[in-house]
Amino acid sequence: MKIGIVGMPLVGKTxxxxxxxxxxxxxxxxxxxxxxNVGIATVYDQxxxxxxxxxxxxxxxxxxxxxxxxxxxxxxxxxxxKAEIFSLIQDAQALLLVIRLFENPAxxxxxxxxxxxxxxxxxxxxxxxxxxxxxxxxxKKAKQKLTHEELVEMEILExxxxxxxxxxxxSNLEFSEDEIKKISGFSFYTLKPIIIAxxxxxxxxxxxxxxxxxxxxxxxxxxxxxSLNICxxxxxxxxxxxxxERQIFxxxxxxxxSGIERLSRVCYKHLGLISFFTVGEDEVKAWTIKxxxxxxxxxxxVHSDIERGFIRxxxxxxxxxxxxxxxxxxxxxxxxxxxxxxxxxxxxxxxxFRFNV
Numbered sequence: 093m094k095i096g097i098v099g100m101p102l103v104g105k106t107x108x109x110x111x112x113x114x115x116x117x118x119x120x121x122x123x124x125x126x127x128x129n130v131g132i133a134t135v136y137d138q139x140x141x142x143x144x145x146x147x148x149x150x151x152x153x154x155x156x157x158x159x160x161x162x163x164x165x166x167x168x169x170x171x172x173x174k175a176e177i178f179s180l181i182q183d184a185q186a187l188l189l190v191i192r193l194f195e196n197p198a199x200x201x202x203x204x205x206x207x208x209x210x211x212x213x214x215x216x217x218x219x220x221x222x223x224x225x226x227x228x229x230x231x232k233k234a235k236q237k238l239t240h241e242e243l244v245e246m247e248i249l250e251x252x253x254x255x256x257x258x259x260x261x262x263s264n265l266e267f268s269e270d271e272i273k274k275i276s277g278f279s280f281y282t283l284k285p286i287i288i289a290x291x292x293x294x295x296x297x298x299x300x301x302x303x304x305x306x307x308x309x310x311x312x313x314x315x316x317x318x319s320l321n322i323c324x325x326x327x328x329x330x331x332x333x334x335x336x337e338r339q340i341f342x343x344x345x346x347x348x349x350s351g352i353e354r355l356s357r358v359c360y361k362h363l364g365l366i367s368f369f370t371v372g373e374d375e376v377k378a379w380t381i382k383x384x385x386x387x388x389x390x391x392x393x394v395h396s397d398i399e400r401g402f403i404r405x406x407x408x409x410x411x412x413x414x415x416x417x418x419x420x421x422x423x424x425x426x427x428x429x430x431x432x433x434x435x436x437x438x439x440x441x442x443x444x445f446r447f448n449v
Contacts, residue, residue, distance in 0.1 A: 093157050093158065093185050093186070093359070093363070093365070093380060094157075094158040094159075094160065094183065094184045094185055094186075095157060095158070095159050095160070095184055095185065095186045095187065095188050095287075095359065096159075096160045096162065096180075096181025096184035096186075096187050096188065097109055097159055097160065097161045097162065097188045097190060098162065098165060098181070098187055098188065098189050098190070098212060099164060099165070099189060099190035099191070099192070099208070099212070100164050100165055100166060100192070100201060100202050100208050100211060100212070101163075101164030101165075101166055101201050102164065102192070102199050102200055102201030103164070103190045103191065103192035103201065103202075103208065103291060104119075104190060104192060104194070104291040104324040104325070105161055105162075105164065105190045106118070106119040106129065106161055107119050107324040107325060107328055108188075108190055108289060108291065108322065108324045108351075109129055109131065109159055109161035110328060111324055111327050111328045111331055111351050111352070112131070112133040112157075112159055112351065112352050112355065113131025113132060113133050113159055114131070114133075114331075115129070115131050117129045117161070127162075127163060128160050128161060128162050128163075128180045128181075129160070129161040130158065130159070130160050130161075131158070131159055131161075132156050132157070132158050132159075133156060133157045133158075133159055133352050133356075134154045134155075134156055134352070135154055135155040135156060135157060135352065135353070135356040135378075136154055136350075136352070136353060137154055137155065137367065137378055139367075139369070139378075139410055139440060140152060140154055140369070140376060140378055142414065143369060143371050143376045143413075143442070144376045146371075146413075146418070146419075147371050147372060147373060147376055148373070149371075149372065149373055149374060149375050149376045150373065150374055150375065151374065151375040151376075151377075152375070152376050152377075153375060153376070153377040153378065154378055155356075155367055155378040155379070155380050157352075157356060157359065159188075160180060160181050160184060162177050162178075162180045162181055163177050164201075165177060165178075165211070165212060165215055167211055167215075174215060174219075175219065175222075178215075178219050178281065182279045182281075183279060184284065185284065185285075185363070186284050186285040186286065186287065186359065186362075186363055187216075187281065187284050187285070187286045187287070188286075188287050188288075188289055188355075189209070189212050189286060189287070189288050189289065189317075190289045190291055191205045191208050191209055191288060191289065191290050191291065191308075192205065192208060192291050193205050193290055193291060193292050193293065193296060193302045193303065194291055194292055194293035194296065194323070194325070195293055196293075204304075205290070205302075205303065205304055205308055206304055206307060206308065206311065209288070209308070209311060213261075213315070214259075216261070216281040216282050217256055217259060217261070217282060219281050220252070220256055220262065220278075220280045220281055220282050220283075221253070221256040221257065223278055223280070224249050224252045224253045224256060224278075225253065227249055227278070228246065228249050228250065228253060231245070231246050231249075244274065245274055245275075248267075248271050248274055248275055249275070251265070252265070252275065252280075256282070261282035261283075261315065261316075262280050262282045262283040263282060263283050263284070263285070263286075263316060264315070264316060285318075285362050285363050286315070286317045286318070287317065287318045287319065287320070287355070287358055287359060287362055288312050288317055288318070288319040288320075289319070289320060289322050289355070290302070290308070290319060290320070290321050290322065291322060291323070291324050292321055292322065292323050293323065294323055294325070294326045296323075297321060297322075297323035297326065297345070298345065300321065317362075318358050318359075318361070318362035319358075320354055320355060320358045322351055322354070322355070324351075327350070327351045330342065330350075331350070331351075338350075360380075364382055364383045364384075365380055365381070365382060365383065366380075366381060366382075366383050366437070366438070366439035366440075367379065367380055367381075367439060367440070368381065368390060368437050368438075368439075368440070368441045368442070368443055369410070369440070369441070369442045369443070370394060370442075370443060370444070370445075371442055379393050379394065380393075381393055381437065383439075384436060385436070385437050386433060386434050386435060386436060386437070387402070387405040387407075387431055387432065387433055387434070387435040387436075387437060387443075387445075388402045388433035388434070390405075390437045390443070391405070391445045391447065394445065397447070397449045398445050398447045399447075400447075400449060401447035401448045401449035402433055402445065402446075402447050403446040403447055403448055404430055404431065404432060404445075404446045405430075405431045405432075405435060405437075405443050405444070405445055405446070406428060406429070406430060406431075406443065406444040406445075406446065407428070407429045407430075407431055407435070407437075407441050407442070407443050408422050408427065408428050408429075408441070408442045408443075409427070409438070409440065409441065409442075410440035410441070410442060411440065412425075412427045413442060
């Protein structure tokens with residue numbers, strides 16, 4: 093999964109990127125033009141830790157999220173430069189919009205969180221509207237008669253054009269599965285799931301009190317977006333501590349999880365993702381799939397040959413293994429399920445795929 097980090101200048105985007113990926117990219121002089129920071133964040137999962145304690149594998153592989161941090165989006169930037177910046181995250185599956193709420197007189201930049209959010213929404217709308225209008229214009233100017241497929245595409249694009257012109261995100265419009273497939277190649281920004289990271293000051297984070305809280309909550313809810321509170325600067329400092337000290341500080345703040353753990357949980361829920369596990373002496377690994385994925389498709393996540401030659405899936409529920417303490421005990425209780433290709437995979441399933449190629 094790839095997530096693009098978007099925000100106006102000086103809102104703490106790169107600080108958040110560093111926190112999530114463990115990198116140390118420069119934050120004060122990060123150029124806006126045509127550059128990006130790319131990093132992988134490991135999604136630590138206590139279930140993987142437990143499974144590894146049982147199997148003692150040679151390798152333990154957690155799920156991961158790729159983050160792409162781009163330059164700040166300012167209304168003052170030339171349109172061409174903004175388009176260049178946005179193009180760096182066109183292939184992202186989701187967007188993380190960073191909104192600044194922390195107060196620091198030494199840091200310039202837009203301070204009103206509602207203005208920040210509305211500016212970013214406007215820029216995303218503008219990018220998509222430009223793509224739609226350009227494509228419609230090309231179809232209208234085509235010298236040859238439009239094919240049936242192109243006529244269908246034109247109809248869907250006109251629907252997009254109307255919605256975007258009325259300042260509706262495409263994600264808020266009604267599309268059939270077939271319509272979504274036909275426009276998926278455009279990688280529309282307003283069709284991507286959006287998570288809002290409210291970057292708070294330390295006191296704001298502790299008290300959960302900040303300016304325009306209720307209005308922000310309503311705007312986020314109306315836009316069908318997810319959100320989480322984070323204090324980038326403070327969590328960055330905590331992340332540099334030794335593990336034992338880090339946990340103490342997190343607990344003092346009333347937190348059980350680090351920033352990446354909280355964010356990954358929000359992302360997974362908002363994007364409709366779950367994890368299943370494969371286990372053994374060689375490797376214990378987490379695999380990320382869409383909720384509702386059937387066994388045969390999940391097998392393809394591990395390897396295309398397993399999907400092609402799928403025979404059955406041997407599934408144990410994670411909670412059953414924890415309750416009984418061993419795979420042997422699970423089997424004795426008859427809790428190992430043999431499932432066919434159309435079985436729906438659940439979050440936390442431990443799966444052994446049987447296949448023949």
